[in-house]
Amino acid sequence: MGNNVNVEEIFGQNVFTLAKMRERLPKNVYKEVVNVTEHGGELSKESADVVANAMKEWAVEHGATHYTHWFQPLTGITAEKHDSFVGSADKDGRMLTSFSGKELIKGEPDASSFPSGGLRATFEARGYTTWDITSPAFLKESGAGVTLCIPTAFCSYTGEALDKKTPLLRSMEAINREALRIVRLFGNTTATKVNVSVGPEQEYFLVDWDKSMKREDLIFTGRTLFGAQPPKGQEMEDHYFGVIRERVGEFMKDLNVELWKLGVPDKTQHNEVAPGQHELAPVYETANIAVDHNQIIMETMKRVAEHHHMRCLLHEKPFAGVNGSGKHDNWSLCTDDGINLLDPGDTPNKNVQFLFVLACILKAVDTHADLLRQSASDVGNDHRLGANEAPPAIISVFLGEQLEDVVRQLIETGVAKSSKKGGKLKTGVSTLPEFEKDATDRNRTSPFAFTGNKFEFRMVGSSDSMASSNTTLNTIVAEAFCEAADKLEKAKNFDEAVHDLIKEYLTDHQRIIFNGDGYSDAWVEEAKRRGLPNIASTIEAADTLTTKKAIELFENFGVYTRTELESRKEIIFESYAKTINIEALTMIDMASKQIIPAVMKYSGRLAKDVNEITNAGVDASVQLQELKDIQSNLSLMKKALDELKKLEAKAAKIDDQRELAFFYKDKVRPVMAALREPADALEMLVDKKDWPFPTYADLLFEG
Incomplete structure (x- = not known):
């Protein structure tokens, strides 16, 4: 992996880019590939064979012996089945490698096992x-x-999408089609395509490998199910943007190299808020590529961490009491002639096209706030959303002072005569330069925030695929564009119609705009008054997928069928129940085989000490009180453990997946919390050398 790195030399060296295709393919085949890539369609059989052979030759030159169709099933991670390039032997017995266009285009994994x-x-x-x-x-x-690795979509024998990629690609086609209608109505463009641009920021934790392997909860669930708070957490705010420890820095250096070789434009790295937590952010790319690259990022993080004898934790809440991890989905729309539809310019009040696009997005987010909330749902994210570290579970939009003022003017008078300016930032230090500051501050508590020339959807969980959130976002905005275009295309006076629609959309959907503190209890009450949905958990959000409104939306734009939506809802219930079941069984195992035996052994030794001290005629009240505290918590723990075992036995008899998921949420999880509380109290009472596995202090500060 080397110390001296030339980014320009290594970037994309392990990617079969268009540039490599240009070098290796006949001109006519290359042009056909570019045309299909940009405008859709199918390669001819002859061209597919040529591309496959060139791809194979390039791969073999770089040491490849196998190929795989790399896809993204509904597990949220990737899957691959490896086949070698071994073909037939010639008459002299020499092996001939082969890879056909048919093998490139189509694979056949077992669909029932996903x-x-x-x-x-x-x-x-x-x-x-x-x-x-x-x-x-x-x-x-x-x-x-x-x-x-050949990125592929995955579908069933009967044609339904069984993956994350297929609906994403469908949604990209939908928003491209409807956005093109909008930009062509406004004119002044040569655009033939509107791309969704995405930049996902990725948060993660690093812990020592050996210590993580001594904890069953980290092994089986990816998060800690027990753990008392260390004396110091993130209170001093000294980890955020702090000096990167040498061991972590070496990991980041090697991670960068591996990602750059894979064509991932990894740009930013830093320490995050919680101890042991870090973040990586790439340059923005087309949504499909960005989603694929984010999967590559997560896979590579885990692999490189192992090389450094560390473990990368991508769970949304691996440690209680400190910030969890998310994935900020930075989303914008850009034409292929270089126009960002979400760039307000210097005078947003005069930028009619921008204001129109903004009004449509606000309409989309307000109309389908429930679906957008659902798109960021997963079991781990339930621990994070709504805590004072992540956006609340209530969808709202932050516009900032400048745009909020413009919107207010448009709603009140129909005309925005001015827009606020940022002005000069003056530090009061003569040697520091003055510079133009932004016209508005940022809001880290907002789940959907405008940040200059894009929206930042901050709710997505760190372990989750980016595909679902972008699929939903693309589709709801496509619907808003479509409805608006239908009206504008029939309008006799385009300028008046645009003006009226902007005012109508902003007026009707202003309830979704909120620039205040999303963490406050007052906002929860205010959101309720406004009629905004507050969906607390993943399984409650699942029902939004099969409402009449959702089915019509996704079917109208060819993104999901009713059957595909119903199947995804069923998978959510299944996945939730399985996840909590594994966590509950892990807690039972750790409590029964590790914590309780260790505490009993320690308390037995302590009781012996109490007897010896008392027999010596010395006051043993301190030791006796500690022994009582231990026994009290041990009794509470045993009671909760027995109850958890009973609930697990009941759960095993429930066949309906929805009923089972809610049983785990409403019955099992509270008892898991009741089991954890006395166990964490016991960790603070028992001698550290007797505690059966590494503590938070060991993992977060000594890793």
Whole structure:
């Protein structure tokens, strides 16, 4: 991995880019590939064979022996089945490698072995992967050697999407089609395509590998299920943007190299708020590529961490009492002739196209706030959303002082005559330069915040795929654009119609705008008064997928069918129940086999000490009180443990997945909390050397 790195030399060296295709393909085939990539369609069989052979030759030159269709099933992570390039032997017995256009375009994994929500029964195994030509193939270096990874979509034998990529691609086509209608109505453009641009910031924790492997909860669930607070957490705010420890810095250096080789434009790295927490942010890319790259980032983080004898934790809440991890989805719309539709310019009050796009987005977010909330739901994120570290579970939009003022003028008078300016930032130090500051502050408590020329959707969980949030966001905005375009295309006076629609949308949907403190209790009450949905958990959010409104939305734009939506809802219930079940069983195991035996052993020794001290005629009241405190917490722990075992036995008899999911939420999780509380109290009472696994202090400060 080397110390001296030339980014320009290594960037994309393990990616079969268009530049490499230009070098290796006949001109006519290359042009066909570019045309299909940019405008859709299918490669001819002959061209597919040429591309496949060139891809194989390039991969073999770099040491590849196998290829795989790399896809994103509904597990939220990636999947791959490796096939070698081994072909037939010639007459002299020499092996001839082969890779055909058919093998490039189509694969056949077992569809029934992935989550399908009832779309595939166990005996109905056939599914297909199909090459996504818009996302470049790449080489993965691992213990298995070098493998050519071909990004693909994954669908069932009957045609339903069984993955995250297919609906995302559908939604990108929908928003491109409707956004083009808008920009062409406004004129002054040569655009033939509108791309969704996405930049996902990725938060994560690093802990020592050996210490993590001594904790069953980290092994089986990715988060700590027990753990008392260390004397110091994040109170001093000294970790955020602090000096990066050498061990972590070495990990980051190697991570950067691996990502750059894979064409991931990894740009920013820093310490996050919580001890042991860090963040990586790439340069923005087209949504499909950004989603693929984020999966590559998460996989590479885990692999490189192991090389440094560390473990990368991507769970949204691996440690109680300190900030959890999220993934900020920075989203914007850009035409292929270089115009960012979300750039307000120097005078946003005069930028009619921007104001129109903004009004449509506000309408979309308000109309489908429930679906947007659902798109960021997962089991781990339930621990994070609404805590004082992440956006609340209530969707609202932050516009900032400048745009809020413009919106107010438009609502009140129909005309925005001015917009606030940022002015000069003056530090009062003569040697520091003055510079133009932004026209508004930022709001870290807002789940959907305008940040200059994009929206930042801050609710997505750190372990989750970016695909679902962007699929939903693309689709709801496509609907708003479509409805607006339908009206404008029929208008006799375009300028008046645009003006009226902007005022109408802003007036009707102003309730979604909130620039205040999203963490405050007052906002929860205010949001309720405004009629904004407050959906507390993942499984409660699941029902939003199959409302009449949702089904019509997704079917109208060809993003999901009713069947696909129903299957995803079923998968959410299934996944939730399985996750909490594993956590509950892990707690039972740790409590029964580690914590209680260790505490009993320690308390037995302490009782012996109390007897010896008392027999010596010395006051043993301190030791006796500590022994009583231990026994009191031990009794509480045993009571909760027995109750948890009973609930697990009841859960095993529930067949309905929705009922089971809510049983785990409403019955099991409270008892898990009741088991944890006395266990964490005991950690503070028992001698550290007797505690059976590493503590928070060990993991967060000694890793």
